[in-house]
Amino acid sequence: MDENTTKKEKFMDKPVSRREFVARFSSVAAAGVAGAVMAQAGVPSRLHAKEKVRLVPSKGVVMVDAEKCIGCRSCENICALSHEGAVGTALSRIHVLKDWREPGSSIEAEFHPMACRQCPNPLCALACPVNAITADPKTGARVVDQEKCVGCELCIAACPFYPPRIKINRQAKKAFKCDLCGGDPLCVKVCPASALTFVTSKHGV
Amino acid sequence: MANLKGYAGKILKVDLSSGKISTIPTTRYVPQYIGGRGIATRIYYEDVGPKVKAFDPENELIFMTGPLGGTLAPGASRLCLVSKAPQSYPSESVADSNIGGDFGPTLKFAGYDGMVIRGKASKPCYLMIEDDTVKILPAEGIWGKKTLEAQRLLWKKHGPDAQTLIIGPAGENLSRIAIILHQSGCAFGQGGFGAVMGAKNLKAITVSGNGSVSMADPKGVIELREHTMKLVGPKNGEVKKGFLGHEYKNVAGYFQHWLDEGGMETGLHKFAKQGKAKMGIQGCYGCPFGCRTTMKWADGMNLTDGSTQCFEAFGYWQHWYKWSDVEGIAWEWNTLVNDLGINSTEVTALYWLIQTGREEGFLTKANTGWDVDQMGKEKYDNGKFINCEFFYQHLNDIAYRKGFGDHVAEGMARLADYIAGDKKFGEKRARAKYHYNLLFPKVGHAGGYRTHFNAINYGPMFYSSMAYGALGQRDPETKHIDNGFHNPFAYQPPVKKYLKTEDEQWHKMVPVLMKQLVGTDKPAIPPGFEHAEKAVRLYWQLNLETDCLQVCDWLMNDLRAIRFWSMWTEDGFGDIDLPRKFYNAITGLNVSRDELWESCERIFTLERAIACREGRRRVDDDYNNDWYEYGKNAGVQPEGLPGSGVVGRSKGRAYEPEKLRIVLDRFYELVGWNKDGVPTAKRLEELGMGDVAADLKKRGVLA
Structure with missing residues (x-):
């Protein structure tokens, strides 16, 4: 855990490109998967000295059409405001990535909203040592139980996407992520460009 | 008023001469002065006396956000700047300017309602703000660079979410028409504030904010946003009936909008129709409208991707060349003035002077050193720029203050005076002042700013x-x-x-x-x-x-x-x-x-x-x-x-x-x-x- 924490801190301090990220954290993700395999085989491991995690599929997911996005960050804003009563990119569950570092990228012409994919087999839930991440009974969204969460950030390291779709609230020291607003995501409603859509299926997405 | 919501609560004060960094509470000024331009004006009143010159260390750059900044209010992206403006004519005077983008909200999330920057650094530096960490760092490696490249270097160092304000060569060389740029097209344009930054040896400001600003009534704010959405146009793909029963199809994007509504078609539209460019819409922070147009070019176009807005840079160039004839040149011009950090509004007035000057004979190749007859004959053809010697020379000369460009860099007001007063411009040289007057109608104190359009015609109507x-x-x-x-x-x-x-x-x-x-x-x-x-x-x-x-x-x-x-x-x-x-x-x-x-x-x-x-x-x-x-x-x-x-x-x-x-x-x-x-x-x-x-x-x- 110490090793993981160190890696995570480095990552939080200095943003890395997706390629660097994957290189740096593939070992963590792989450890998670390996751990799951070991757990199924009945082999105790440090991460998975806990009950097996199997979540029902989410009934909905926020889908992104980056072509339509106008980069206004209204989704970030309403997400933070409705959940935390405050505005700030750091408190948002959705993140509009504007990365124009490379000369080939077009300044102000490229933005990519990053919403949680509500994975069928979420690595964040798998990584959680206290099973704080569960499927919401109503929507199937993968949600963090704020009571249970110990703020270890293993879920963030385990998320295979960049930037991670699960984040840490620095003040509260708790992880938080997209809960689909209880079945009616406000980010989809507020988006002026129709770049976000809420896709549902009763069989799970 | 200590618990007033919507404000970050403190204003950052930086003295570049001594390196001292401190904060003052915002409550000193609110709610009396509201925020933004109100607070900035009050601070200016307290700190900058009438005798202070724009390039003096005592002049302050006062950047300020407001209570609505960074919220769900429509267009809550703004950042205001008040300072003594070097562009004002005949004497430097107080002026304000404003940008959108992401800088203002991010500054609030970092915990500051504004920044007050005074003094002068002993060598080129930039200011880095990351929440509570504020540092004055040496500008080695970025000083002398153009704005887009310098910003990329800063993002590589401080991460892609860092927001930047930056000056180009024009600002470094104390041009009175220098801008402060944010991203590729948001500029503190009028006022010449880029030169104030240059005079302070301050190349850039970067800010990253991981904090938050709490709202008094979050639910109320969300409801107001819903109310706002009824007042703005339809979402993409929807149709909405507006005033006079007109059906609107598109949320925004001026060029897109014009095209859809059967309005003006620019050269850029032609490119888009031919599949050479892809037009998109871009909005500043929190904007439900998105007035900016983004352009991405097909391979072989030899043009920089980026974004623009009709009234900012390249609109003028297009006006100048009667809309559709110039295409790629218009875009190249837009990119280049921003990259060099020049105020596009002023430069367009220069073309009016050159146009009339070469007709009436007071501006020639001999007395300017520029091939002025070439102006307007540029062509962009399948990735190649043709006839562009004047085009590149005049912009670079202005930014680096060479030859005639040195005088243009002083602004059109001072340029007109220079032409009218120097015998080498011939007998008709006084006409320069007349043509200047038509585009810069205001007299006296706080003159030296042209109208957004030609005021004679579009004019103030009332x-x-x-x-x-x-x-x-x-x-x-x-x-x-x-x-x-x-x-x-x-x-x-x-x-x-x-x-x-x-x-x-x-x-x-x-x-x-x-x-x-x-x-x-x-x-x-x-x-x-x-x-x-x-x-x-x-x-x-x-x-x-x-x-x-x-x-x-x-x-x-x-x-x-x-x-x-x-x-x-x-x-x-x-x-x-x-x-x-x-x-x-x-x-x-x-x-x-x-x-x-x-x-x-x-x-x-x-x-x-x-x-x-x-x-x-x-x-x-x-x-x-x-x-x-x-x-x-x-x-x-x-x-x-x-x-x-x-x-x-x-x-x-x-x-x-x-x-x-x-x-x-x-x-x-x-x-x-x-x-x-x-x-x-x-x-x-x-x-x-x-x-x-x-x-x-x-x-x-x-x-």
Whole structure:
């Protein structure tokens, strides 16, 4: 855990490109998967000295059409405001990535909203040592139980996407992520460009 | 007021001379000065005396956000800058400027409502803000670089979410027409503030913010946003019926909008249709509208991707070349002026001088060193630039201050003086001053700023907007309050479709506006000018409302329906209280319309007091004679002028200077200024600024 924490801190301090990220954290993700395999085989491991995690599929997911996005960050804003009563990119569950570092990228012409994919087999839930991440009974969204969460950030390291779709609230020291607003995501409603859509299926997405 | 929501709570103070970094509480200034331009103006009043020169270390760059900044209020992206402006002519004077983008909100999330930067660093540096960590770092590696490349270097160092303000070579070389750029196209343009940064040896400011700003009534804010969405256009793919029954298909993006509405087609549209470019829409932070257009080019186009907005940079170049003929050149120009950090508005005025100068003989290849005859003959053909020697030379010479460019870098006002005063420009050299006067109609203190369009033609259409422009501390029509007045056709194409004659348009348009503003249907258009002074007062209050709360005036003026009508609502009425409603929900205050507008009046009275302290009087609230005379005869825009061929809106409505002066007299009386245009001690005290009154008396400005 110490090793993981160190890696995570480095990552939080200095943003890395997706390629660097994957290189740096593939070992963590792989450890998670390996751990799951070991757990199924009945082999105790440090991460998975806990009950097996199997979540029902989410009934909905926020889908992104980056072509339509106008980069206004209204989704970030309403997400933070409705959940935390405050505005700030750091408190948002959705993140509009504007990365124009490379000369080939077009300044102000490229933005990519990053919403949680509500994975069928979420690595964040798998990584959680206290099973704080569960499927919401109503929507199937993968949600963090704020009571249970110990703020270890293993879920963030385990998320295979960049930037991670699960984040840490620095003040509260708790992880938080997209809960689909209880079945009616406000980010989809507020988006002026129709770049976000809420896709549902009763069989799970 | 310690628990006032919606503010970050502190203002960052940086002294580059000593390296001292400190903060002051925002509560010192709110709610009295609201935020944004209000607080910045007050700090300017306290810190920057009338004798301070723009390039002195004592001059301050005062960046300020407002309570609505970074929230869900429409256009809550703004960041205001108040400083002594080197561009003002004949003497440097206080001016303000404004940008969108992401910088303002991010500054708030980092924990600061604003930044006050003074002093001068001993060597080139940049300021880095990451929440509580504020450092002055050496600018090695970025000093001397153009803006886009330098920003990329900063993002590599501080992460892609860091927001940047940066100056280009023009700012480093203390050009009076240098800009401060954010991203690729948001610029503090007018004022020449890039040179103030350059004089402080400050290349850039970066900010990353991981904090948050809490709201008094989050649910109320979300409900207000839903209300706002009813006032703006439809989402992508939807159709909405607006004013005059017109069906709107598209949320925004000016070029997209124009194209959809059958309006102007630019060269960029042609490229898009041919599959050479992909046009998209871009919005600043929190914007439900997105007025900027992004361009991505097909392979082999040899052009930089990026974004633009019609009235910023390349619009002028397109105007100049009659819209569609220049295509890639227009874009290349847009990118290059931003990359070099030059104020595009000023440079477009240069083309007017060159055009008339080469016709009348006072500007030639011999006396400028530029191949001026080549101007307008540039071509972009399948990835190749042809005939572009003048094009590249003049922009680089301006930024690096070489040859004739050294004089252009002083701004058009000082350039016109230089040409008129130097014998090498021949017998007709005085004509330079005449042509300058047409585009820069304001006289006296705080002159040196051209109109957004050619004021003769699109012009201020009412005596009220004329007076409003005359009173400003920068260019006339700075804040788009009267924007619909000068070109409703271009801006809102459906008007042409539904209202065929000009009479019909006035009949339909004016009542909506006037009822809302001054409670009467009687329009304040020439020759009638009743109520004009009331409209002027309201323009100022509405202008300060957006600038202090820090929301986009471009968008908010539509939603408040103060440019004739709100185009996306069926009755044409918007919600004039929209900013106030957001202000109350965000801060937890319960401010009435009158109270808020009184605060706004406090701020423009303070601005006036500062201007008077710097020497401004009533003689400075006027336009020059050449402009008045030209306007009498101007019907159709002459060939070569921006927007040529368009029938002038001022046709048959010549402005009489005497009438403007009557409006100003009434206005002074209405807002409690004396006959010389100085705020009276009584009015200043009423507004809670007794100290300002005492200061003006001490300096002999007030008797």
